[in-house]
Amino acid sequence: MSMEIINGGVTAPKGFEAAGIAAAIKYENRKDMAMICSTVPAVVAGSFTTNVVKAAPVLWDMDIVKNNETARCVVVNSGIANACTGQQGMEFCRKTAEKAATLLGIKEKEVLIGSTGVIGMQLPLERIEAGINLLVKEKNSSLIAGTNAAEAIMTTDTKMKQAAVTVTVGGKTVTIGGISKGSGMIHPNMCTMLAYVTTDVLITKELLTEAVNEIVADTYNMISVDGDTSTNDTLLVFANGQAGNPLISKKNEDYQMFKDALYYINEYLAKMMAKDGEGATTLIEMQVIGATTKEEARLLAKSVVGSSLVKAAVYGRDANWGRIICALGYSGADFDPDKLKLCFESAAGNIMIYEDGCGLDFDETKASKILSSDEVVIKVDMKMGDAAATAWGCDLTEDYVKINADYRS
């Protein structure tokens, strides 16, 4: 693939503007509102939390993505989640969209909304409206503007997350950029993941939606920090067609090129969320091969990165393979424990741990050294079939507990 990684985020593609500003929604002196706009109508695809309890902005966005062909803008605040806020919360969404639409000269239903933060509080509408005034004034297409937006959606993430790539589609350079915020719940009640991706590719809404659904299953849905699925999880992908490529309306080579690049951006954003999990010191990448079906491969990989005991063992740099075999065992997938093959890999080397139903007599010191890297790969071959999947998580540390036991403030 002729993909190239470039600087920037959501403003890297043509025809997108962004801004990130401080609006004092819940805390002073930090950026807490962001806006991303397309200069022309963009087809939009999305993926949302499966939690029965959905925040008001999630319901607002789901309606637009389902019923409207295009949208123009997303407005995000990272102070208050607007979840468990009843009818009033929905009305605040509408008023937020109305304010942005009026200033931008677009329709209310062209404005999507994102929120993350404290559950149960109502939005301070005046501050939101003042924030939108400022966002509309500040928004521009510079890379800095995209970075400002990436910073403004952070809650307690320790690192800003953005990425951009170019790829040649139908002879034209197509750019994809994205930002995300992860699972830093340092202030309890903060909600989990938001991700926004922009691209100037010209593609039908139908195919964009299909690509997004496929990619979400292998990226965002394969990360776990603590197993708690938030009320606000949202991914939105905007495609505004400004790259001038021939319209992608079939699953041809152009589609595949674009989808691979879109996958890269989303996998990167998802991995960075796992790596920046609350209190984490190490990214755990669990690679499963040789599973019977793709679905079972996913179950197996997710079960291991979701195991508190595996996560604590990685934090302790302890090659405690019994816990990994145990987590595979309760994943819900069927397999023969006597066939398994397991090894660890990182920048510090690799080591075979388990084979044919028994642990090997490996060098514990070497294994511990391998587990001391900031990215650790656990590879398991189920030897049952040809299906594979990868999941990402992070280690479990005392800091995770400290962060989440702190009284709300």
Add this chain to the structure above:
Amino acid sequence: MSMEIINGGVTAPKGFEAAGIAAAIKYENRKDMAMICSTVPAVVAGSFTTNVVKAAPVLWDMDIVKNNETARCVVVNSGIANACTGQQGMEFCRKTAEKAATLLGIKEKEVLIGSTGVIGMQLPLERIEAGINLLVKEKNSSLIAGTNAAEAIMTTDTKMKQAAVTVTVGGKTVTIGGISKGSGMIHPNMCTMLAYVTTDVLITKELLTEAVNEIVADTYNMISVDGDTSTNDTLLVFANGQAGNPLISKKNEDYQMFKDALYYINEYLAKMMAKDGEGATTLIEMQVIGATTKEEARLLAKSVVGSSLVKAAVYGRDANWGRIICALGYSGADFDPDKLKLCFESAAGNIMIYEDGCGLDFDETKASKILSSDEVVIKVDMKMGDAAATAWGCDLTEDYVKINADYRS
């Protein structure tokens, strides 16, 4: 119910002997082998881990419980789990049973086996055999002997767990006693729960099995410490008929009396395991009422006690209801968030937190005080139907992480 709580454990019922001794299976200077015997053949029912990876003793016991009408004895070691030990592990089970059977003058297939401890190591067969010699010599029907057995199955539990009750069945006093060990994984690779219950009731194997299956679903299967289902989980219930009651072979009043008492013992043992979870300071009891079905009530209750964020909030004595609503939301059960009612209760009082889709303006200091008890009840009314379920868990503390990140030793 005319049930009475009495002293003792597995030796409280007539016709049972026990012993607990130090056999240096993995660590010196601690009791690590136990034996419980019935003086006559006893019908036996069991429940075992659903993990695909099953330890050798689990496979051994499953075969006996399925294919044999009665058994006489269980031999337990708490040093090495005999899990992931392949064919050699199965052979060590057979040799353990053979040794005990020879000394006791019973059949090999009348001897059940329990193991908990390090995964992946092979048993030191000579020490096991020496231990059996000592157990057979020491075993007797005193209450102290039952307590010794309760102590010998502990791994890193902080408290010994046993209980006994009497109940009048068909004009006769029937006694039920039990011991269990919980989820103290202070030494990584230790495995989770073992529970052994004895009773002198006369009952058919079929009805005993049915009662046990029903009870397990509402007791052991409703506790969670860290969501990791071990390779060794085992419950065995022995009924030797020495109480002299009329045989229970129908679901009559006698059956109900006995089942209620059996439920009490198992719920007690299960709760004590949750309360003594690794690093725990508080038992969390999650009561769900008003659910659509029993199955949904269970899903909802278990989802909350399994949530790392809820567990950390309870540790922080933080009435962080958003996390509870969120955990209900991703449980897999369907409901209307706008109908929910939620309150907290403990020895320190009770407080209403959430109603009709919105958080109430409650006294945070009072709520925090309620959460500071060593047993906290969270009650939720789904207002969807008549089904109810209760689950038990514990708070998540820095000690849980410390315990499980420690290098194996």
